[in-house]
Amino acid sequence: DAIASPTGLEVPFASVCKLVRKRLPNAAIVVDGAHVPGQLSVNLDELDADYFTGNVHKWLFAPRGCAILYVRKHKQEACRSPIVSNMDEGTFADRFNVQATRDETAFGSAAMAVEVFEKFGGMQGVTKYNTKLVRYGVEKLRNEWGTELLYEPTTFMFAIACPIAEGKIKADELMRLLLLYFRIQIAAFSLQDKLWIRVSCQVYNTEDDIDCLASAVLQLKSMLG
Template sequence: MSAGDPQPPEPIPGARLLFSLDPASAHLNHGSYGAVPIGVQRAQQRLRDEMDADPMRFFTQGLVDRIVHVRRHLATFLGADPDGSALVGNATTGAAIVLQSLRLGPGDEVLVTDHGYGAVGFAVQRECRRTGATVRTIEVPLTASDDEIVALVRAALRPGRTKLLMVDQLTSPTARLFPAAAIVATAREHDVPVFVDAAHAPGMLPVAVDALGADFWVGNFHKWAFAPRGTALLVVAPRWRDRIEPLAVSWQQESGFPLRVEWQATLDYTPWLAAPTGLFTLRSLGVDRVRAHNAALAAYGQRVLGEALGLAPADLPDPGAPGVSMRLVPLPDGLVSTVDDAQALRLRIADALGAHVAVSAWRGRSLLRISGQVYNRAEEYVRLAQRLPQLLGALR
């Protein structure tokens, strides 16, 4: 071990006690579903109790104003215009809303990268089938530099035909931070609208959404900002707001964006209303402190797992910036080749080793993704590293 090797950070005192996670498992995959602090769970339960005690009053007296208040709170945290933002269930829902609002047609195309989230890819395919548009994929090597990524995007743009470029701010299958600002600027030069899928950004990364300048931006608060699941913010540039339509029409349709998107009749709004408690928890721990802790822990976990699998430091994918709290560890070639294979291996690791991780099959490569969060400890990664090689060896 050299002096430059990633080392585990000091735990944040008391942070682990804020969560109700089962101690029988090492929860090393915060990036997939997050974890809701106990205080936020209780805040949401109080809201549920209020709703169920008097549903008529809850839904008809002041609920819209409460939603607007939460939206302003979350948008301000992200540096986004509250009047151009809408609360939605998750990033995939935000993508579907934007896609069906574009009014695509034959001859149009949506441009994506091969690092995109699978469910968003399904949404693109469905909208293209429905409208006669096409989808085209930019292949971006895992080791591409920021300049190379921007160059690949620039070369793929077809002004006049490319009606939307969809790019991730931090990719899900490959845990790579893309140069979103440079990509947006490049697309703007060619008058191509950009949708930034920032599912993992709120809470993990310092972002200033309006300064980024994307036409559409969506981020989940239920991953790294400690909100209840089902809380995300869709931000839309001024020139597009009048065109945004909800997936289902309800009683705020005539109010325009964003209320027409947010109000979905008897939806359970308690996750949104409890989301500020999640931000309060994050701020109480110290936003910068949490970010630094999580990124350092993920880097340490990547190192010890890589060493256990016989990988050199150069074999471990660079996340694109030191502040990323998710890291990749390549697994032996041919171990998984399909989504079902990846799911089966993930479940086997969980059952046999007591550790939750993410596994993906990406461009023929088998990739394991880990996260770092304030409830994790260095020994959880070490324990997985000690046992993982034997399990993988038995599968080959």
């Protein structure tokens, strides 16, 4: 994992890859970078991994079902698509590009998604905005809820303890009620007998969204008694 999905915690994956390569030279190293594109800058040529995957639909604005697969040159021949087509004996790219009647809408929109990302300032501009919003969110929720962070955030996500006791509500129900009553979508999970909320900050979010979340959770807490 490059970024742990439930918590938003960034893993030192580049260092881990180097360590594994040093100790186990023949190991096949796979990096799950689902949340990386649009969130972190990574030089795949310098990353000591054989395989890298990353979703384009999470932080890079493409529709769902769009991702990248990077495979080192010497590993490409053995890397086969799970769906066999008439291009199975073609190039590495052909084997994955041509897959019968698959809907390629998301794939075809990837270039436009990158253009939209660049209009928001590219990696530098998006990082500047989102980092500022994360800092605001951390301080706002910590002060309003009086709870702790799970870790100091280094990405566009952060996890903070929910002020509602775990015995009052489960994570799935918390997410459902916030969406049902307040039209707010967050990720929630249980860890060490506490409920935690993962907040994601993107360029279409504002400080008002953070304020609404702060208020909604406190209202929900009051509703639950």
